[in-house]
Structures are given as C-alpha cells and as structure tokens.
Amino acid sequence: MPVIFLLFAVIMSACGDKTATDTASSPSASAGASASVSNTGTATYESELGPVEVPAHPQRIVALTNAPNVLSLGGTLVGVDEWTNKNPLFKDKLNGVEVVSEDKLEKILEVDPDLIIADAGSKNIDKLKEIAPTVAYTWGKRDYLAQQIEIGKLLNKEKEAQAWVDDFKQRAQAIGQEIKAKIGKNATVSVFETDSKNFYVFGKAWARGTEILYQAMGLNMPEKVKADALGPGYYTLSPEMLSDYAGDYLVLSRSSEGDNSFMQTETWKKIPAVKNGHVIEIDTEASTYSDPTTLEYLLNIFKEGFLK
Incomplete structure (x- = not known):
C-alpha cells in the first residue's frame, strides 16, 4: 500500500470524519465529553480516557492530531504534526510553529505546551501526560461535525463551534x-x-x-x-x-x-x-x-x- 495511505490513520485522526450511519464507522457522538470551568483558571474536561484538568484558556497547544480544528477556532499552537504543516491551507497560520511528533518528546518539551492533543492510540500517552495535560481522541469515535464541537468544548469555545456547525449544515x-x-x-x-x-x-x-x-x-x-x-x-x-x-x-x-x-x-x-x-x-x-x-x-x- 502506498505511503500516502499508510499515513491515513495519522491524518484522519485529525479529521474525525466517520459518519454516524456507517456500519463500519459506528461512531458514538459521545456520551458526554465536556469541560467544567473552575475558578482557578483550569477546567475539567471529561475525555474518553477519563477526566483531565486542562487550562480554561490554553495558550500553548501542541496538536499531534486535530490541529486544523484547533486553528479554525483560533487556538494558539506552538507545535503541530508534519502533515498539517505541509497542508497549503494552513501555511500562513503556522509561521513560527514547530513541527513535532510523539516520537521526539524532547522537541515537545522544548515548546513548553500547556495542553497536548494526541491520538488515543499513541504509545506515548503516559509520557505526554508528564509534559502537559493531554487529551486524546480516537479516530472515528465522532463524526466530522461532532469532532469540531468537541474541540470547541476543550478550548472553551463550544458556542463558536456549534454556531459554525449549524451555519455550515444549512449552507x-x-x-x-x-x-x-x-x-x-x-x-x-x-x-x-x-x-x-x-x-x-x-x-x-x-x-x-x-x-x-x-x-x-x-x-x-x-x-x-x-x-x-x-x-x-x-x-x-x-x-x-x-x-x-x-x-x-x-x-x-x-x-x-x-x-x-x-x-x-x-x-x-x-x-x-x-x-x-x-x-x-x-x-x-x-x-x-x-x-x-x-x-x-x-x-x-x-x-x-x-x-x-
């Protein structure tokens, strides 16, 4: 199988584009992920791997997946996967953003993130958690619109995400x-x-x-x-x-x-x-x-x- 398809699992984890009506896709729009904001500047995000204490308004995000979703909501990236970095649609938005991967943890350490977004299948989830609060998503668990809303919940921008979804569907x-x-x-x-x-x-x-x-x-x-x-x-x-x-x-x-x-x-x-x-x-x-x-x-x- 060509290299481009071997990379699909990485790329598509950012897309979150399985549909709720496909037998093979069988996503679950999710029972309940959300972020509960505290008065300490943090929020408890109910992720699929359990609750995670995250910044209420993250300022230094490393997105190993879902970087385009973060960018669409105005999230501030300091580290991004190489495939998003190569995408011409995001070139201007990624000036100065480091290319990182889970296999080079020292690079992630260097950019000093306050939030990491990763694939739930990552072999280094526990090590990433030692660097910064880490939220993981499983590709295909939600459809493409539900995934955008989920990123909105994580970034405390759920209303903005939902407004875009409603408008896009109508148009x-x-x-x-x-x-x-x-x-x-x-x-x-x-x-x-x-x-x-x-x-x-x-x-x-x-x-x-x-x-x-x-x-x-x-x-x-x-x-x-x-x-x-x-x-x-x-x-x-x-x-x-x-x-x-x-x-x-x-x-x-x-x-x-x-x-x-x-x-x-x-x-x-x-x-x-x-x-x-x-x-x-x-x-x-x-x-x-x-x-x-x-x-x-x-x-x-x-x-x-x-x-x-």
Whole structure:
C-alpha cells in the first residue's frame, strides 16, 4: 500500500470524519465529553480516557492530531504534526510553529505546551501526560461535525463551534439542493484519488469532500461505490476499473506535482463523466482533513464546479 495511505490513520485522526450511519464507522457522538470551568483558571474536561484538568484558556497547544480544528477556532499552537504543516491551507497560520511528533518528546518539551492533543492510540500517552495535560481522541469515535464541537468544548469555545456547525449544515444543504436541481436528483457522484501508482474511490466519510457531497448535500453515490467503499472508507482500483465506479460526475483528488499522465490515456478519456466535462479537480494536499477551513474551501469549489 502506498505511503500516502499508510499515513491515513495519522491524518484522519485529525479529521474525525466517520459518519454516524456507517456500519463500519459506528461512531458514538459521545456520551458526554465536556469541560467544567473552575475558578482557578483550569477546567475539567471529561475525555474518553477519563477526566483531565486542562487550562480554561490554553495558550500553548501542541496538536499531534486535530490541529486544523484547533486553528479554525483560533487556538494558539506552538507545535503541530508534519502533515498539517505541509497542508497549503494552513501555511500562513503556522509561521513560527514547530513541527513535532510523539516520537521526539524532547522537541515537545522544548515548546513548553500547556495542553497536548494526541491520538488515543499513541504509545506515548503516559509520557505526554508528564509534559502537559493531554487529551486524546480516537479516530472515528465522532463524526466530522461532532469532532469540531468537541474541540470547541476543550478550548472553551463550544458556542463558536456549534454556531459554525449549524451555519455550515444549512449552507451546504442549500447548495446541495441547487446542485440536485441542476444535475438531476438521481445523478451520481464519485470521488477518485490517484497517487500516481494507484487509484482510490472513497465512501462518505474519508475527507476529500466526501462528507460535504454525501452527508451534508445528500448527493448520490454509485452502487458499486456503496458496495465496496462505503464500509471500509475507500477502495483501491486499477485504471481499468475506473469506469465501473465512475458516477455521472467525478471529483478527482490529485497532486499537482504528481504524475498525471493517466489523464491522457484512452482508459480515462472514455469514462462518460470525463467525456461530458463533468470532472471537478481538487488538490490532494489541501483536501485530506474535514475541519471547518478545509470544508469551507471545498464547499466553494463544489459550488462553482457543479453550478457553473
């Protein structure tokens, strides 16, 4: 499996984008995580690993996961994972922020965090707790919107997070209705990605805008995609299989720096959606999260791409 997919577990822990209706996803929007603010400048956050005493208003956050969610709420980062650091959407927001990892604890010590956000599967959770209060999240436990609200609770900004969620759902649904009116209520959409060696088709909770298209907008997924990608989240394809999984419209996630010669092949050109000019391209590097910044970016692309 290509390196990009070996990195998915790390990347997607930041996305928190499993859906509550997938059998394979089976998240639980959570029974009760919250933060109770005390008069000492701290708050008790009821995390999935138990209560954690955290700063009521953290000022030096190390986010090994969920960094985009933190940035969307104006959280102050002093350390971030390398994949968020490489994302073009966050470049300007991460000036001066150190790239850190759980495997180099001395680097985390150097930035002197007052809060650490980590993956619940981290092998160094106990060591991270010795450095600063550490809150861990399990990828897929909450859907992409519930995860944003959860970060809001942690940062004492739940109202802001909830307000964005409510507004985004309303706007995305309205745009979805416009799109259905234009392309037809039965039209199907597939989300493909290539890493220059393999192709992948995605279900409805694997970033790349899948949450917007299939959940928020309610657009249709081809039956073959439902059968093979909905449960596991994605499905690997050979070039010869692309037509079988292609919807009436395609969203193509690709890197501008990768080998895109496949787009000149007859195999690609013969796909009906390609022949009809029904392809919307997105930048892979900017599309692998499901936080508000990424979702707003992709929502605008989809609005223009489908309604132009």
